[in-house]
Amino acid sequence: MDKIELINVSKEIKKKKILEDINVKFEKGKIYGLVGKNGSGKTMLFRAISGLIKLSGGMVVADGKVLHKDISVLPSLGIVIENTGLYPEFTGFENLKLLSKINKKIGDKEIWEAIKRVGLDPADKRSFRKYSLGMKQKIVLAQAFMEDPEVLLLDEPTNALDEETVNLIREILLEEKEKGKIIIIASHSREDIEYLCDEVYKISNGRINVKRGGESNEEMV
Amino acid sequence: MGKYFFLIICGSMSNILNIFFYLDITDINSDFGTYFIMAASLAQPTFTSGHLVLLMQSMIPMFAFQIVYGVYIYKHFCCASVYYFSRQKNRTRWFIGESVKIIKYTAIFFASYILTAIAVTIGVTGDSKVVGELCIYTFLYFVLYNFVFCMLINLVSIFTGSQNGIIITYGIQMASVFVLNVFNDKVQLTGIPLKLFKLNPASNLVVSWHSSSGKLGKYINMFNIDFDINVSLIYFFVLSLIITGVGGFIINKIDVTLENKEEKG
Numbered sequence: 001m002d003k004i005e006l007i008n009v010s011k012e013i014k015k016k017k018i019l020e021d022i023n024v025k026f027e028k029g030k031i032y033g034l035v036g037k038n039g040s041g042k043t044m045l046f047r048a049i050s051g052l053i054k055l056s057g058g059m060v061v062a063d064g065k066v067l068h069k070d071i072s073v074l075p076s077l078g079i080v081i082e083n084t085g086l087y088p089e090f091t092g093f094e095n096l097k098l099l100s101k102i103n104k105k106i107g108d109k110e111i112w113e114a115i116k117r118v119g120l121d122p123a124d125k126r127s128f129r130k131y132s133l134g135m136k137q138k139i140v141l142a143q144a145f146m147e148d149p150e151v152l153l154l155d156e157p158t159n160a161l162d163e164e165t166v167n168l169i170r171e172i173l174l175e176e177k178e179k180g181k182i183i184i185i186a187s188h189s190r191e192d193i194e195y196l197c198d199e200v201y202k203i204s205n206g207r208i209n210v211k212r213g214g215e216s217n218e219e220m221v
Numbered sequence: 222m223g224k225y226f227f228l229i230i231c232g233s234m235s236n237i238l239n240i241f242f243y244l245d246i247t248d249i250n251s252d253f254g255t256y257f258i259m260a261a262s263l264a265q266p267t268f269t270s271g272h273l274v275l276l277m278q279s280m281i282p283m284f285a286f287q288i289v290y291g292v293y294i295y296k297h298f299c300c301a302s303v304y305y306f307s308r309q310k311n312r313t314r315w316f317i318g319e320s321v322k323i324i325k326y327t328a329i330f331f332a333s334y335i336l337t338a339i340a341v342t343i344g345v346t347g348d349s350k351v352v353g354e355l356c357i358y359t360f361l362y363f364v365l366y367n368f369v370f371c372m373l374i375n376l377v378s379i380f381t382g383s384q385n386g387i388i389i390t391y392g393i394q395m396a397s398v399f400v401l402n403v404f405n406d407k408v409q410l411t412g413i414p415l416k417l418f419k420l421n422p423a424s425n426l427v428v429s430w431h432s433s434s435g436k437l438g439k440y441i442n443m444f445n446i447d448f449d450i451n452v453s454l455i456y457f458f459v460l461s462l463i464i465t466g467v468g469g470f471i472i473n474k475i476d477v478t479l480e481n482k483e484e485k486g
Contacts (some may be wrong), residue, residue, distance in 0.1 A: 085300060
């Protein structure tokens with residue numbers, strides 16, 4: 001996928017404007033940062049881009065295809081939304097296998113590798129509910145990476161992770177960027193934004209106010 | 222495979238428990254049709270409170286089945302909904318696929334329920350002249366009725382959560398049974414009351430309250446009313462189509478990750 005364009009995107013829930021008139025373009029081979037206070041609309045913007053919610057106004061266009069018109073969800077997407085879990089009764093491997101069965105793009109070998117890539121043991125027999133917070137975050141990241149998607153939407157990807165894993169995830173994201181993917185990260189971590197992002201957008205009260213790139217990123221967080 | 226085996230065992234056990242709890246198993250003088258009506262088809266001879274409570278008790282296997290499969294579709298809205306639905310490129314096709322699975326599981330459960338009833342009936346009465354029509358109608362009624370209510374629980378749960386979904390749907394079914402209590406000496410099954418009776422899902426569910434010409438009519442037609450056995454089949458079939466259609470529409474309209482009523486996910 002070459003680009004995703006948001007044109008006048010708005011979302012209203014119970015007469016409250018969550019997203020308002022957002023115009024932004026994301027291109028392949030770049031990592032974009034979304035920063036903003038809690039409740040500013042970052043996660044809702046991810047839901048809008050992915051196609052999980054209907055827009056109140058505007059459109060999301062992915063390589064010329066309009067979301068909810070030409071396509072129902074982004075065709076090749078890996079997503080992580082903060083505080084969302086997997087099926088608690090299944091192991092990490094079983095969870096990813098269940099999700100992989102939807103599109104049948106990958107087999108057990110790829111799932112196994114995706115779990116190892118984020119530093120977990122694919123043979124771990126513990127159910128997801130028994131995972132620590134950090135392990136839960138890792139397995140959710142593994143599900144985002146496992147099908148080698150062209151677009152990655154990651155909401156607080158380094159939440160609850162130890163320093164070693166944070167570095168690992170950053171390396172993975174830079175590798176994915178080199179593969180020519182569109183990567184969008186929402187984060188409160190100044191280091192993540194500084195280290196990873198080519199362009200940073202600040203979102204407040206559902207509006208994208210500022211766009212900066214390169215070295216000035218630090219001022220945004 | 223394990224799931225199918227579980228369904229078969231549960232379906233069989235449901236029927237056996239029903240027979241042991243509510244029927245006179247020593248009624249060896251009955252023929253196949255008469256005994257099968259009692260063993261499987263929820264027959265009650267009057268609309269008194271006592272008989273309606275017995276009817277409700279006989280429906281417990283259905284309620285148990287509905288608890289399990291009433292959240293079959295809805296469960297995807299509780300856990301991993303973001304990761305599940307971000308991979309679903311065609312939600313309508315997915316919903317129809319899930320609906321087909323529910324009807325398949327319903328069919329397996331009630332096939333084993335009916336087959337057990339047939340086996341018990343033959344064993345108790347010694348009459349092996351199986352009234353096939355009676356068994357088939359009972360099976361189809363049970364499958365379609367339970368499919369409709371499983372789907373209803375799933376859809377209501379998406380908006381209200383599974384607890385409310387089950388309470389509301391059970392409430393509808395219990396009200397459908399106990400409202401039959403109004404039919405007594407003063408309110409006869411004629412005219413408008415009969416029309417209302419024919420719209421009630423509970424009255425459509427009981428095979429022996431229907432009318433049919435031919436051999437089957439000998440075993441059913443308990444109230445001697447014009448209530449064609451095939452019309453109820455069409456009634457349940459239409460309800461099934463409506464609920465699947467409405468579900469397909471709803472599933473495409475909702476904001477998946479905003480409708481979760483249970484826990485984050």
